[in-house]
Each structure stands twice: as C-alpha cells, then as structure tokens.
Amino acid sequence: MEIYLPIAEVSVNIFLILGMGGGVGFLSGLFGVGGGFLMTPLLIFIGIPPAVAVATEANQIVASSVSGVLAHWRRGNVDFRMGAVLLLGGVLGSTFGVWLFTYLRELGQIDLVIKLSYVVFLGIIGMLMLIESINVMLARRKSGTVQAKRRHHTWIHHLPLKIRFRRSKLYISALMPMALGFFVGVLASIMGVGGGFVMVPAMIYLLGMPTSVVVGTSLFQIIFVTANVTLLQSLTNQTVDVILALLLLIGAVIGAQFGARAGAKLNGEHLRGLLALMVLGVCLKLSLDLTLTPDELFSLGTGGHE
C-alpha cells in the first residue's frame, strides 16, 4: 500500500516504513541506543530527500526519548541538574547546527557533510566500543573479574564555574557539560540523530558520571535538543514530515519492546561487541559511497538561490 508523504513529496510503501521503524526500533531496544544513526541513512537510501530525513528523524527521536526517559525517571536515573546544563548547551548547539545545515544546503554540500560526519563518528565510536568489549572479554577470561576504572584528575577539574551535581556525585565545572551539549546539539541537527552514541561515552569517560544515570540523563536532554531541531527545521526549511515521523514511530515503539526483551537474554559484552560491528558496518558502507567512483558524477538539486 502506497502512501504519499506530504512534505517529502514522494510516495512510499507504508509497510516498508513500518518495517524499517520496527527493525531499527528492535535494534535500539536491544542495544539501548536511539537508532537515529541507522534510521537517517536508511531513509536517505529509500529515496527520502536527505534534508527531510534528517529533520523528520529528529521529530521521531523526540517521541522515542520521551518514551524512554519516563522509564528511567521512575527509577530515579535522571540527573535533572546535569540534564539542564547539557540541554542549555544543546539548544545553543542545535540552533547553530540548523543554521549551518541551511547554509550547507544552499552550498550543495549538505549530503557530503552528513555522510562525512557519519563516517568519522561511527568510525571512532565503533572502534572504541569494539576495543573495549574485546578487552573486557579477554580480561574476564584471564582473571574472572573486571577491575573498576579509577577516576583521573585532569585539567577538566580546574575549569571555573564549578557546580555540584548530587545525583551524579560530581563537583565539576558547568562549562564542560555545556560544551559537550553544544557539540552534540550541532551533531543532532546535522546528522538527524539524538547524539546518544556520542553523549553516553562522553558522559562516562569525559565527565566521569556513574553509568546508572547516564542513559536517563542523556535521553532527558535529547528530548529538548531534538524538539528544538524539529521546531527550527520546520521554521526555516519546512522539512519535517509528520506523517513519516508517525509511521516510523509506530514501528519503532513496537520494535523496541521486542528488542528490549531479546536484549535481556543476551550477554552484555557480546551485545556491545555486536553493536560495535554494526556501527562499523554502517561506517564502512558510507565511506565506500564517498570514495568509490559513482555511476553518475552529476546530481540534481532544485531551487538553489531563489
């Protein structure tokens, strides 16, 4: 059954979209990640204009983050103070990001920048995760126990504007989480992701937050950042397709439930290794797209400078 998407201005098979939402939702439930980094490239792949894919995916992430944060909130795993500082940076960053997005789109370089950002970030994150999970697996095989990481005192702790984050058991400068929020906000608006895959590791390794509050706090601030992206993209580019977002949402919500159930039965380290391989797979596919000689050197863009 075909459905015409009013903003994307293309017809798509309704079951394909629901299936994609379900599939990515399953993976995000399984691995506990947002899935934006998989969904946006998939949407572009099936012929949704990249600008619409990025903006619409931001809208969908609002929904999945709200859904996710409620569960963490009930368990008290959200550091609202840290979330507020992160989202302050995030809102600024995503506002700058949407402006940058619009500018790059006019230049005709947005597709390149989207793909390059994916290659760089997925490559780094994927490698780090793979190394980490292999190390843990090896260590476990050797000694049977895993040593806890020690927190280092670095230059980060000498920055001004120190704030006490009780829930995270931290006393650090607000500048650091704000800068992190800003950076992830820019990524969110350009890549059409929540940015959890950058935010979560950065919160653990850079800020030294306890793992228990990391996901809930990250989801909390992602709601506001993606809501800001949705709003600004609607305002400046009119690229948010609510019909597409709703269809993706339905599939994702159902898929995520099954994914979470399947995830509970699997070993955590194996799961992380699997996710790392998947991230690297997407990264490899995109880098091949960028470096292999394409069949068609020319591309068509409508509009330009009106």
Added chain:
Amino acid sequence: MNPLPIRLFCLTILLFFPLTVITPVKAQDLTIDLSDPVVAITAGFAGTDVLLFGATREEGDLVVVVRGPQERHTVRKAERVAGVWINTQEATFVDIPAYYALASNRPISGFVNTVDANIHQIGVDQLTFIPDQHQKPVDDIASFEKALIRLKQAEGLYSTDAIDLFYLGNGLFRTTIHFPANVAVGTYGIDVYLFKDGELMESRTSLLNVRKFGVEAQIYDFAHRHSLAYGILAVIIASVSGWLANAAFRKS
C-alpha cells in the same frame, strides 16, 4: 450597451477576416481533450495516467509535448578531492520544465524538421538552457545540460523515448501520458502539433493542473504558511505519542 467595444470588435473582425480566408488550414482541423484536466495528488497517490484523445480531419503525423511548470534547476558535478567525491562545480538553469513528455505516432526524426523542433522545443535535446546570470562559469556547460536531462529521465520526469500515439481510424487518436509520484505541482501545458509531409500545419494547446488534495494538501499548506505552529504541533504530537507508547507497554 456601450457602442465603442462593439465598434472595436467589428474593426477587429474586418482586419483579421482576410487573413483567415487566405490561411490554407481550416480551423478545427485538430481537436484535443483530456480524460481529466486535473491530476489530484491525494493520500494514496503513486503516479497516474492521463488519457489524451482527439481527432484530425485528415490523418497526419502528430506530436504531443507535455511541459511541466518552469523551475530553477541546479546541476552539481562531483570530483575526487583527496580521495573523496565532492561537489565542486554547479550550474543553475532558469525556467527549465519540471516535467517533459513526448508522444508521437512514429519517430519524430521522420517528419519534424530541425527548425520546427527548435522553435517549438520538440524533443528534450531541443530544450533551451538559460544559465543563471549570477553563477560562476563552469567547464563544459553542455555536459551539465546533458546531465540535467539524464537525471530527469532517471527520475521518470522526462520521457526517454517518444510515447506511442495511436490512430484509431476516422482521424481519431489517443495517447496515455504518465505522471510519476514525484511529479511537481503546478500548471502543465500540453501542445499537440499536426504535421503533413514534414510541414507543421496546426497546433492545439490544452492545460492540465497538478494539485494536491485532501489532508496531504492541508498538511503541506500548514507547514509552509504557519511554520512555527506546525513545528510546535509536531513536537507535541511526538511527545504525546512517546508518552502513550510508554503507558501502553508499562501495563502489558
């Protein structure tokens, strides 16, 4: 009634009457119509066919040209820079039809001479490309023009070969014009040219409207007219659905 317009009317008739008498072709040698003058883009729209039919007093060679609304088109060319393919050059053309389809009863090379083809832009190779004045010059602009046609054909928006036009007998003819799902909204011009022995005898023009209807049209309209409200609503819808999803699966 004001006598002046009537007088002007008579004068016009007198002025043009001799012309109509000496023109060799009688009016109404060619009649055309469409199965539907409106293409409605609705929820289930996956492209559509429009039937064009008509009659000629004497059978000749016919060409049907369908042109979509004129839009600016930017063609970009990628080059390998430091191992990565990057768009390095771009050419913007003004007033290029968003859609172009051609139908004829036999290959047009057999009866359309180059002068007529050029004047009436019959065939995609006859489109006039006017580059935007403000753009930087590019190497080999012709390759950009060819690329535009090629890309449009790949999207199904320009016809690759002429579509078949059939004579049904007694000068009646018909052809089917296909509009894909990604067709642009606007007014389309349909020109039918009648040739006899390689001479252009007559032409008829008809208009077709491609419009969005129903909920899809309203959503599009709303997104463009009230962008802020649309954005706020999109966020609210997403938040509520997220909350509903959480509530629904918590119980089960």
